[in-house]
Amino acid sequence: MTSFAEILLAVLLLTDLSLLVSSRLLHCIRLVALQGVVIGVFPLTVWNWSQGTPSPQVFLIAVLSLFAKAILLPKMLRRSMYKAKVRRELEPLVGYSKSLVIFLAVTAVAFCFCGKYLVLPEETPVLCAPVAIITIFSGLFVIIARKKALTQAIGFLVFENGITAFGMGMMLEYGIVVELGILLDVFVLVFVMGISIFNINRAFSNIDVDEMHLLNDDDAHQGGEK
Amino acid sequence: MENSLLVWLVGLLVALVGAPLLPGIINKVKAFFAGRRGPSVFQLYYDIFRLCHKASVYSKTTTWVFRLASVVVCATTICAMLLLPFAGCASPLFFTGDLILFLYLMGTGRFFTVLAALDTGSSFEGMGASRECQFAVLAEGALLAAFGALILLTKHLSLYGILNQMDMRFWSLDGTALLLVAAGFFVVILTECCRVPIDDPDTHLELTMIHEAMILDNSGVDLALIHYAASLKMWCLLLMEILLVCPRIPGSPWFALVGEVLCVLVGAVFVGVVESVIARFRFVKVPQIISAAMGASLLAIVLLSLFQK
């Protein structure tokens, strides 16, 4: 079954890549949903089935992840996108080709790093650590390098997926509690984001987080100079 | 013991009675240099007597401060004199640090003179007070620097200690430093007693006076008290200078007392000569002169601390 886990991880990697180069918001949301499916199935694939059926905890987390990340959160994102009448174009701060180059560089570094320094348990898939790190990076990169508030939410989701993948791969004992906690965080975050995106939209007539620098207290008195 | 107290009392009495002679002598010397006959040596006695029999005139602006000031000035000067040694006999009131009391008593007198001047509301008196304040700061510094040098020399902390130890030994060992101190002290005397290079009591232009400008409004007994206090102050300071400069002669204290009084009178003559040959400095120059006096004493201290074992 390990090979199946490896395939899933490869899919995760590909979605990361696709996320960084895609220019359409809807496409991004779909990619996140796909990542959610992958993450949801992932713990079941990592499990060594020869030792018997996994504990109910593993099932629980699989189901919860699948439900939240593959269905609920993407749905909310999509709803807020339609509700706020967001333009579908992503408006990147860092261009797509540059993003790609950076992504590749990070991928190389991550693989080197994990191969050299990271000592992992035997049964962990080889791809797990590097892909998780790359996913975490991708999430952060999306947050940093894309303008829209929605992409921030997507970034956080991806970021979270990376952490989950890492934890699942290790099959950490206390992973479930941490996992649930993070899931709750992300859920609240997206929820809040959804509300605030709507409000930002109303206030600024678009949802560029970029515009929020107008709230910078500096500009309150230096408005005339700029 | 009894004898020394008696000598001290007689010395004090002579000072209290003889002080008004000093301005008379100075004026006589000045008159001599100017080729005039000049007023009598006893002129200040006549003036004081006359003023005491006159009624005072007080400005409506003034308050009790003005009336008290002349009394305070006179009392502080008399009390300052009580601290001095006469003819090598210590004052019964002397104690460690009494030179500060001496100095600060003078300060009290000056403070009240300044307040009285301000009390009249006259701009001339304000002007005099203003100058007095300015020069007093430096004069006080110069006096304390001189005291510091003497303390360093004698290792005593009282007026009796620092003034009565001066004999030939000190002069032969640290003559240069002592000369500097004496010179600085002399400038302080001229400043404190409002004599010519610093202040001119005889001018007829109030704008150029310091001390006399401050007491323009005083009259009657008050003026007498102030004049008397000024002459007493001069006696005090001249006596200190004499004790500093003239080495003590061993012998009967009575003999020493007579010598001391004569020396003070000669000192007055010297002041008169200085006044006759020097013109009053411009006001901007005065702080420099007093600072130089302070500098002389400080230099003496440096010399002493370097060359004393």
Add this chain to the structure above:
Amino acid sequence: MGLFLSISVLLLCFGGVGALCVGRSEALASRLGAVSAVLACLSALVDCSAILSLPWFFRLIICLVGIASALHAPGYLSGQGGRRMGFFWLFFNLTLASMLLVTVCEGFLPFLVCWEVMGLASYALVAFEYHEEKARQASWIYLMSCEAGGILLMLAYAMEMSRMDAPLTEFYLLLAGFGIKAGLPVLHVWLPEAHPEAPAPVSALMSAAMIPLGFYGIIQFMPYLPQVVMHCGWLFLLLGALGAFGGILFALPQNNLKRLLAYSSVENMGIAAMGLGLGMLGECYSMPVVSVCGFCGGLLHLLHHALLKGTLFLGAGSVLKSTGTLKIDSLGGLMKVMPWTGRCFVLAATGICGLPPFCGFAGELLIYVAAFSGIAQAKGVFFGASMLAVLCLALTGGVACAALAKAVGGAFLGEPRSDYARQALPEKSSMVLPQVLLTTLALLLPLAYGVLPCMEWFETVDCGDVIASAFQKNSIFLLVFYGVVGAILLLRRRAGKDDRAVGTWDCGYARPTSRMEYTGSALVQPLADQFGGVLGLERQKKSPQGLFPTSASLVVTDRDLGRRVWWNPLFRGFSALSERIHRFQSGYLHVYMLIMVLALALMLAWAFFA
């Protein structure tokens, strides 16, 4: 903590809260607050559990000034309304209680708590006139200074607790922390700001009783190691010399009466610091006379300063209440309207210059003796330091006379210079009483020094007999002085009978007006000009022009040296630095995230590779 002290603190708490609760009646609130404060102070005074100890000495100062301030406050604050009165008394009593507690606490942590309460409660008092912009600004500066001091003290406490063996660093923290309160030079900037804006009883309390507590803190809590004592002695001496001369120099050009007095407080704290510094150095160089005289002189100077400065600040408060202004050049002639305030003010001003018939002289005398002993006995650097102390004291004394003559002459003597002074209201007896009380004490204290039982204590100390004999002789001498004054007064009474009252002569000018008078500023102008560079004097002159000149003006402003050379450049540099850091606060969420990620990555890398 003795029974009487506990009673006193409880009284203060109940009185304060009670005054707040009876907010509807102003008279009731003020009476409750004042009575409780006075009773509490009296109760703390009779507490002789630790008589002649250091805390007892500072409690004595607090109680004496506390009584006077509490008596003065109802008159000063009348007409404010019950609600505000209640708040005032709450914070006043809280301040007083925390000050008493500060002298009781033995551990550093409870001390710090009381110290902070003291700072905050007095902040509320400084901000009492909060409807005025200047008061808000001043109280803000005061609060910042208090808190900065508090933080330094907490750091010192943390060092103490963490057993870091760095007594010198700890001492410097303590010195800076307490020095802010004590108004040591450079750290003094809050004094000339907060004192003029606070209500007069509060300025009196703070200037006379709270500032000295800074010294109490240092003496009580500094680590007593030879090296530290040496550092402390030198710093006290040098900072004291700077503070004494600088403080009084800056008092010269001040036109605000209370600001002038505040700078004079800086001066007096400097003098006290010089005394304490000489004491410590005398200890280090094993010169007992220097040590004993320095310590006693420094501490006594604090007490004398409390009595005299208390009177002066209360007097300034009475002036403000009766005329509505504190500008010295707008006052004048108040002696006729408020004779008792004037009398106390003149006498206290004479005393604060350290002039003889008052107690202020005794403290300075001892410091002088310490310094002179240093000159007579010491060699090398300590000799130089003693010389510096003597010169500094001498110059300070002279300038102090000029500054206080300006205050007295400008405010109380001469003719009224403006309508403020012409329409001054008569003084209230309730406000006069505390001033008379303090002045009488200040007059009697040097006489009492000759007979007080503490003289026996001096005899037991090594070389204490110097002090004992000096004080005894001094008190005898003062009796003689009063005798001479009395005699001359009698003689004069017999001499002059038919005195006449006319206008000021003014060299024959027939119609002198008050506009021709010499103002206080004019009085000190030559002296101030001499030190114009230090004072940072700036003139704005509008000369009269044309054949029929109409108006002319001259405005001279000074700039505080500590602020000019140290704080302003420091804050400017700080704000320039912040401006640079501010670039990071771009407002772009992406940039923030980038910074966070980078920081995270760096920290991870550090953790991984280190």
